[in-house]
Amino acid sequence: xxxxxxxxxxxxxxxxxxxxxxxxxxxxxxxxxxxxxxxxxxxxxxxxxxxxxxxxxxxxxxxxxxxxxxxxxxxxxxxxxxxxxxxxxxxxxxxxxxxxxxxxxxxxxxxxxxxxxxxxxxxxxxxxxxxxxxxxxxxxxxxxxxxxxxxxxxxxxxxxxxxxxxxxxxxxxxxxxxxxxxxxxxxxxxxxxxxxxxxxxxxxxxxxxxxxxxxxxxxxxxxxxxxxxxxxxxxxxxxxxxxxxxxxxxxxxxxxxxxxxxxxxxxxxxxxxxxxxxxxxxxxxxxxxxxxxxxxxxxxxxxxxxxxxxxxxxxxxxxxxxxxxxxxxxxxxxxxxxxxxxxxxxxxxxxxxxxxxxxxxxxxxxxxxxxxxxxxxxxxxxxxxxxxxxxxxxxxxxxxxxxxxxxxxxxxxxxxxxxxxxxxxxxxxxxxxxxxxxxxxxxxxxxxxxxxxxxxxxxxxxxxxxxxxxxxxxxxxxxxxxxxxxxxxxxxxxxxxxxxxxxxxxxxxxxxxxxxxxxxxxxxxxxxxxxxxxxxxxxxxxxxxxxxxxxxxxxxxxxxxxxxxxxxxx
Numbered sequence: 338x339x340x341x342x343x344x345x346x347x348x349x350x351x352x353x354x355x356x357x358x359x360x361x362x363x364x365x366x367x368x369x370x371x372x373x374x375x376x377x378x379x380x381x382x383x384x385x386x387x388x389x390x391x392x393x394x395x396x397x398x399x400x401x402x403x404x405x406x407x408x409x410x411x412x413x414x415x416x417x418x419x420x421x422x423x424x425x426x427x428x429x430x431x432x433x434x435x436x437x438x439x440x441x442x443x444x445x446x447x448x449x450x451x452x453x454x455x456x457x458x459x460x461x462x463x464x465x466x467x468x469x470x471x472x473x474x475x476x477x478x479x480x481x482x483x484x485x486x487x488x489x490x491x492x493x494x495x496x497x498x499x500x501x502x503x504x505x506x507x508x509x510x511x512x513x514x515x516x517x518x519x520x521x522x523x524x525x526x527x528x529x530x531x532x533x534x535x536x537x538x539x540x541x542x543x544x545x546x547x548x549x550x551x552x553x554x555x556x557x558x559x560x561x562x563x564x565x566x567x568x569x570x571x572x573x574x575x576x577x578x579x580x581x582x583x584x585x586x587x588x589x590x591x592x593x594x595x596x597x598x599x600x601x602x603x604x605x606x607x608x609x610x611x612x613x614x615x616x617x618x619x620x621x622x623x624x625x626x627x628x629x630x631x632x633x634x635x636x637x638x639x640x641x642x643x644x645x646x647x648x649x650x651x652x653x654x655x656x657x658x659x660x661x662x663x664x665x666x667x668x669x670x671x672x673x674x675x676x677x678x679x680x681x682x683x684x685x686x687x688x689x690x691x692x693x694x695x696x697x698x699x700x701x702x703x704x705x706x707x708x709x710x711x712x713x714x715x716x717x718x719x720x721x722x723x724x725x726x727x728x729x730x731x732x733x734x735x736x737x738x739x740x741x742x743x744x745x746x747x748x749x750x751x752x753x754x755x756x757x758x759x760x761x762x763x764x765x766x767x768x769x770x771x772x773x774x775x776x777x778x779x780x781x782x783x784x785x786x787x788x789x790x791x792x793x794x795x796x797x798x799x800x801x802x803x804x805x806x807x808x809x810x811x812x813x814x815x816x817x818x819x820x821x822x823x824x825x826x827x828x829x830x831x832x833x834x835x836x837x838x839x840x841x842x843x844x845x846x847x848x849x850x851x852x853x854x855x856x857x858x859x860x861x862x863x864x865x866x867x868x869x870x871x872x873x874x875x876x877x878x879x880x881x882x883x884x885x886x887x888x889x890x891x892x893x894x895x896x897x898x899x900x901x902x903x904x905x906x907x
Contacts, residue, residue: 342604344448351600354421354608354635362597364458367449370597371610371631373555379634385419386780387629389666389724390642391651393673393715394844394851396687399436400674401731401762405769406642408445408761409670409729411605412769413638413776420607423628423641426461426599426614427454428542430514430884433892437907444604444765451903453601453611460550460595461512461541461614467591468544472509472536474584475500475568476523480531498577502534504570506865508882512541516885539882540616546592548620548870551613552661553627556596560589566869576828579869598628605765608635617644618880619838621653621872626662633664638776640670645841647671647715648807655722655786656834657872665786668754668779669719670727670772673712673744675705675736681852682707700737705744710853712744713751714844718806720752723787725779728756729772754779796822796831800861800875803837807844809859812877821864825873830866839877846877 347369351361360378362370390406406422413420424447427439438454440447447453456462479500482489489497511518518538524531541547545566553559564580571577579585598612610632612625622644632639643650651669659665679697680687682704687693696704712728719726728748730741741758748756755775760768789806790799797814804812814822825831839859842848846859865874886892894905 342448345602345606347600347602350602350606350608353606354419356600356635361600364599365452367601368452368458369600370458370594371600372597373627376555376627376630382634384633385636386638386667387633387664388638388640388668388670388776388780389651389654390640390670390672391647391715391719392645392671393677394646394648394681394711395841396677396680396693397435397842398693400672400677402642402672403439404441404443404445404762405670405672405729405731405759406640407441407447407603407607407609408759408765408769409772409776410607410609410638410640411445411603411761411766412773413640414605414607415766415770416773416777418637418773418777420638420640421632421636422603422607422609423624423632423639424609424611425624425642425644426457426611428461428540428614429455429512430540430542432906433886433895434514434884434890435887437891441603442907443762444768445761446604447601447609447611448604451906454906457611458599460599460612463591463595464544464546464550465510465512465541467588468510468541468546470587470591471507471566471568471579471582471584474582475505475507476531478582480524483532498581499571499573500569500577501572502532505534505536505568506570507566507568508537508539510539510541510544514540514884514886516883519883537883540884542614542616543619543882545867545870546588547613547615548867548872550592550595551615551621551623551625552658552870553596554630554662555627556589556593559592559596560585562869562871563588564869567866596627598625598631617650617653618841619836619874619882620870621657621836622650623654623658626658626664629662629664638780646844647718648844649841651719653836655788657836659786660788660792660834661871666724667784668727668776668782669722669724670729670776671715671719671753672729672731672759673748674731674733675740675744676733678708678711678744679704680708681711683851686849686851698735700740702740702743705740708852709744709747711844712748714853716748716752721787721789723785725754725782725784726752727772727775727779728753729759730756731759731762754782792832792834796825796873799835803835804859807846807859808854809845809857812859812861814861815863817863818861825864825866828866830868830873833871833873836867836872836874837877838874838880840880
């Protein structure tokens with residue numbers, strides 16, 4: 338479908354949404370960065386409505402959030418409204434791993450999808466370079482202080498940082514799934530090789546710099562946040578920041594161009610802003626505040642998505658992104674699929690890389706009903722934040738009319754403002770016509786964000802609050818977690834919001850507990866500060882910050898044909 342689409346030059350897409358050429362930084366014919374001076378130029382214009390797209394508990398393949406985010410922007414344009422989509426930039430890890438790219442699909446796809454999924458304008462590579470510069474600076478300072486000893490200050494004019502090599506918390510990053518790099522030893526052999534110590538890699542999307550890029554309001558805000566990043570501790574137990582290491586300015590320089598969001602288009606020539614790509618388990622899982630600020634004065638409706646389910650990216654949108662930006666949505670669209678609800682029935686334990694059982698593709702209302710409680714939970718979770726909730730049932734070819742009718746009735750019975758079948762994959766904007774009218778009506782409702790805890794609440798109480806919100810009896814904190822809480826309180830940073838790092842495959846922190854788990858506890862292993870990004874990571878379960886490739890990775894099917902076209906990329 339995308340191959341037959343007629344793309345417009347990017348300056349024409351910009352003009353459609355009111356962006357003059359002077360604010361464009363072209364990157365070829367179909368991509369441009371948008372200069373941040375546009376935000377100030379439009380500061381007195383009326384703002385459009387923000388629509389937040391989230392989902393029920395997904396299968397490892399995803400349930401079509403991006404497809405529906407893009408499709409809803411097309412749908413609103415189809416009914417005569419002016420709409421822009423704001424989405425995250427794909428990481429190469431999923432692109433070459435199991436999940437594939439994040440351009441959407443069918444008639445609801447960002448084009449050129451190869452450009453989006455592969456490098457785009459280099460923002461993720463800039464984050465990789467900036468992050469690893471800090472790592473190199475740390476090891477260099479450690480090496481020279483150890484090499485020169487007491488003569489260090491006399492020879493360099495610098496005060497010793499006295500880095501504790503066992504408490505360097507800033508790992509290196511790379512934008513690939515590579516489990517072999519998860520735990521490594523650097524400086525092997527010592528001497529000119531540096532100080533030998535244990536280290537490791539995380540995927541670039543897990544970098545605090547990625548979270549900062551997504552949360553910063555402007556270039557100077559980003560620069561200040563970078564300076565607050567905690568890189569390590571000294572031998573007295575005090576923090577060492579990027580400002581202390583005098584590397585913050587250079588990091589900001591490497592990110593100077595990355596802070597400008599990227600403008601592209603959909604199959605139907607609807608404008609899309611792509612910016613930042615933080616994961617939704619260890620970061621906040623949303624596209625950038627800057628993209629929202631650029632888009633809102635340009636459109637009647639801005640459609641943005643949050644990663645994974647409402648217990649993940651949506652929860653983090655409100656507790657982190659909204660708290661920091663003050664930008665609130667007017668409604669929530671909850672994407673659901675028949676296959677995911679059947680998968681949540683408790684009869685299956687689908688894992689990444691495994692095929693969906695064929696029974697799920699067969700019409701079976703009884704099986705669907707077993708898993709439907711998951712939909713009800715996510716509706717009520719979204720409503721608890723003060724928003725009207727529209728359920729979009731992302732239709733797959735094997736879904737029966739009987740199953741779809743059951744889900745529509747079920748969603749309305751359990752509190753949805755509206756529920757419609759979405760056929761944006763096959764029909765584009767026309768496939769979201771009814772959904773778009775519901776969005777317009779929902780955005781006219783009076784809504785006010787309700788947050789589950791206040792900044793002033795005790796840190797331990799915030800943790801217990803969120804555990805109970807997931808349905809747990811309590812959060813059990815390890816001795817390490819209690820020590821971490823004490824350290825954070827000493828730094829007077831316990832007012833920061835929580836970023837619960839847990840599995841997306843269950844409402845609980847146990848991926849094997851499907852549907853709506855009950856009578857369970859959540860075990861908290863440790864906490865970590867993202868002082869620059871402005872949140873506290875709370876680790877519940879074994880959370881991978883460096884994924885590995887499976888037995889059937891997507892890269893096996895990606896190639897270039899004789900005409901130089903990329904094939905097999907999805």
